[in-house]
Amino acid sequence: MLLRHCLALALAVSLSATVAADEAKPAHTPSPKELLAKSQPQEWRTPDPQNLLVMQLPQGRVLIELAPDFAPLHVANIRTMAHEHYYDGLAIVRVHDNFVTQWGDPASDDNGDKSKLKSLGSAKDKLPPEYTRPYDAKLPFTALKDGDFYAPEVGFSEGFPVARDQANHQEWLTHCYGMVGVGRDIDPETGSGSELYAVIGQAPRALDRNIAVVGRVLQGVEYLSGLPRGTGPLGFYEQPDQRIAIGSVRLAADLPADQRPAIQVLRTDSATFAALVDAKRNRLDDFYRFPVHKVDLCSVSIPVRDAKTLH
Amino acid sequence: MLLRHCLALALAVSLSATVAADEAKPAHTPSPKELLAKSQPQEWRTPDPQNLLVMQLPQGRVLIELAPDFAPLHVANIRTMAHEHYYDGLAIVRVHDNFVTQWGDPASDDNGDKSKLKSLGSAKDKLPPEYTRPYDAKLPFTALKDGDFYAPEVGFSEGFPVARDQANHQEWLTHCYGMVGVGRDIDPETGSGSELYAVIGQAPRALDRNIAVVGRVLQGVEYLSGLPRGTGPLGFYEQPDQRIAIGSVRLAADLPADQRPAIQVLRTDSATFAALVDAKRNRLDDFYRFPVHKVDLCSVSIPVRDAKTLH
Known part of the structure; x- marks a missing residue:
C-alpha cells in the first residue's frame, strides 16, 4: 500500500478553470510545481x-x-x-x-x-x-x-x-x-x-x-x-x-x-499566481472527488524561491 | 512595559450579546476562564x-x-x-x-x-x-x-x-x-x-x-x-x-x-458553550476596539478539562 501517497495526492491540483465539476476530468492536471515551472522571470520579484x-x-x-x-x-x-x-x-x-x-x-x-530591559536605542518606545x-x-x-x-x-x-x-x-x-x-x-x-x-x-x-x-x-x-x-x-x-x-x-x-x-517572491498580480489560486479553488483530479470551487484567503500560499538555484 | 500582556489581552473576551458595538462597554468582561468557572456539572460529558x-x-x-x-x-x-x-x-x-x-x-x-510491513491483524486493509x-x-x-x-x-x-x-x-x-x-x-x-x-x-x-x-x-x-x-x-x-x-x-x-x-469535554449543546462562542464572536473589551461580530467554525475551541482536578 502506497500510503505515503495518501495525503501527497491531496496536494495534487488541477487547472480546471474551464472544466465544470460534472464534466470529464482534464487529461492533464498540472501540479503547483508544474505551474511554477512554466512561470516567466518577470512574474517574480526580489524583495526590497x-x-x-x-x-x-x-x-x-x-x-x-x-x-x-x-x-x-x-x-x-x-x-x-x-x-x-x-x-x-x-x-x-x-x-x-x-x-x-x-x-x-x-x-x-x-x-x-x-532593570535588565534592553534599551530601544534610538527607536521609539x-x-x-x-x-x-x-x-x-x-x-x-x-x-x-x-x-x-x-x-x-x-x-x-x-x-x-x-x-x-x-x-x-x-x-x-x-x-x-x-x-x-x-x-x-x-x-x-x-x-x-x-x-x-x-x-x-x-x-x-x-x-x-x-x-x-x-x-x-x-x-x-x-x-x-x-x-x-x-x-x-x-x-x-x-x-x-x-x-x-x-x-x-x-x-x-x-x-x-x-x-x-x-x-x-511570485508576484500576486501575475498570471501564474492566478493559475495557482484557480487550481486550488477548482481541485479536480483522481484524488479530489468533490472540489469545493472556493478558496479562502488564508489558504492561499504565495510561492518563494531561491534565486541562486535557478537554472 | 508589560509586553507580556500584549497578546494576553488579545484573548480577553467579553460577554456582549446584549451590548451593541457602539454602546458603552460592559462593566464586566468575563474571560473564557470565568465563563467556564460558572459552568454546571451537567454541561460536561465524559467521552465513551x-x-x-x-x-x-x-x-x-x-x-x-x-x-x-x-x-x-x-x-x-x-x-x-x-x-x-x-x-x-x-x-x-x-x-x-x-x-x-x-x-x-x-x-x-x-x-x-x-517486507517489513506490519500485519494489520484482524483489521481490514x-x-x-x-x-x-x-x-x-x-x-x-x-x-x-x-x-x-x-x-x-x-x-x-x-x-x-x-x-x-x-x-x-x-x-x-x-x-x-x-x-x-x-x-x-x-x-x-x-x-x-x-x-x-x-x-x-x-x-x-x-x-x-x-x-x-x-x-x-x-x-x-x-x-x-x-x-x-x-x-x-x-x-x-x-x-x-x-x-x-x-x-x-x-x-x-x-x-x-x-x-x-x-x-x-464541554457539551457543545450547553449554555456555557453558547456563551463562549458568543464571547468570541462579540469581543469587546479594552483591547479589542473593533469586534468583528462573527466567528468561523474552525476558530471555535471546545473546552476539555481534567476531571481529577475538579474541586
Whole structure:
C-alpha cells in the first residue's frame, strides 16, 4: 500500500478553470510545481532589502518581508531596531499552540527583571496605532473573487493578504498563517515593534484591525511553528532555558551584498499566481472527488524561491 | 512595559450579546476562564471509553475522541487495531508545516521495505469511503449562526465541528485544527485507519468530503504540532532517526479503569458553550476596539478539562 501517497495526492491540483465539476476530468492536471515551472522571470520579484528582515535562530534562518505601505511608522521603527542590533540576544518567549510564536525581551515578561530591559536605542518606545490604512485605489490590489467570511473584500497587495472596506475607506493586512504583528499592551499606543509575533495556527482574523500587522514570513516559518509549546499561561515558556535565543536580526540592506538572501517572491498580480489560486479553488483530479470551487484567503500560499538555484 | 500582556489581552473576551458595538462597554468582561468557572456539572460529558484513543509519544500523551456516527467502519477498524496493538512501535513519519502531522508504518513509505510491513491483524486493509454521512435530523446539531465560507450550514454534533447540506442530504466532519483523518491512496477504498493524520494549520477545508475524518484530538495536540517539520517532499522525515516512535495506542476501554484518562469535554449543546462562542464572536473589551461580530467554525475551541482536578 502506497500510503505515503495518501495525503501527497491531496496536494495534487488541477487547472480546471474551464472544466465544470460534472464534466470529464482534464487529461492533464498540472501540479503547483508544474505551474511554477512554466512561470516567466518577470512574474517574480526580489524583495526590497529595506523591507527584508533576516532572523538567525539556532534552528535556521527566518526571512520576514515588511509592509511599509500598511504600517510605515512601525516598519521604520523595526528597521531602526534591526539596524542597531536591538533584537540580537533576545528570545522567543512564547509559543502558543494554534495561535502565535512571539519574540522579544524576556525582561519585559511579568516576572522579568525590569532593570535588565534592553534599551530601544534610538527607536521609539510607542507609536500611534497603524491597524488599518486609508483605502487607496492606487495601491495594487488583486481581488480574490471568492469573497471572505469576515471582510467585505479581500485579495493581495504587493504580496500580502489584504482585506478592504471601500465603504469605510479602510484596508488592512489580515492575520493569515505566517503574518507578523506587533505585540502591544491595552493602550493602542504601546506597540513599538520590540515584541513581534507570527501566526502559527488557524487564522485569528478577529485580531484584524485591532493590532498592527507589519509583514509576512517568506521563508523559515517552520522554525517558528515547529517549536515545543510553552506550558505557562498563554503559551509563555515557564523556564528561561526553554526560550530560544535569537542570534541576530538584520535588515538585508544592512548586510554586505553577498550576504543578502537571494530569494524571489511570485508576484500576486501575475498570471501564474492566478493559475495557482484557480487550481486550488477548482481541485479536480483522481484524488479530489468533490472540489469545493472556493478558496479562502488564508489558504492561499504565495510561492518563494531561491534565486541562486535557478537554472 | 508589560509586553507580556500584549497578546494576553488579545484573548480577553467579553460577554456582549446584549451590548451593541457602539454602546458603552460592559462593566464586566468575563474571560473564557470565568465563563467556564460558572459552568454546571451537567454541561460536561465524559467521552465513551470505546471512543477514546490514548496515544503515548515521547513528548507526552495524546487523547483522540473517535466519531463513530460519522465513520463507523473506520472507527471500528481503528478500535480493532488499537485493541491488537497495531500502532505500537510505528511512528510519526510526516510533519507538513501548516497542514498535517501523520503517523503510521514507516515501511509503507515509498522507500520503505515492504517486507517489513506490519500485519494489520484482524483489521481490514480497505474500507468503503465514509467521507460524508446521510443527513439525519435526529443527530444532535447546534448550529453556528454565523454561517460558513464553504458549506451551506455548520455547527457542532456530539462535540465535533460539522458541516451539512440538507438539500443534498449530507453531513460531514470538517477539517479544523486538531481533527483526525484517514490517509488513503487515490482509490477511495484504500483507507483503513492504519495511517492517520491530524490537522496542524489553517483548516484545509478543501479536504472535506474527500477523505474520511474519524475524530478530534482532545488533549495533547501540541505534541503533534510542536514537532520539527519534515524536510522531505510533503513534509516527510527524510531520515529514519527523525521519526517519532509511537510508544502505544490504546482504546481507553481496553485499559484498566484506574488508568483511563479522567477528562471531560464541554457539551457543545450547553449554555456555557453558547456563551463562549458568543464571547468570541462579540469581543469587546479594552483591547479589542473593533469586534468583528462573527466567528468561523474552525476558530471555535471546545473546552476539555481534567476531571481529577475538579474541586
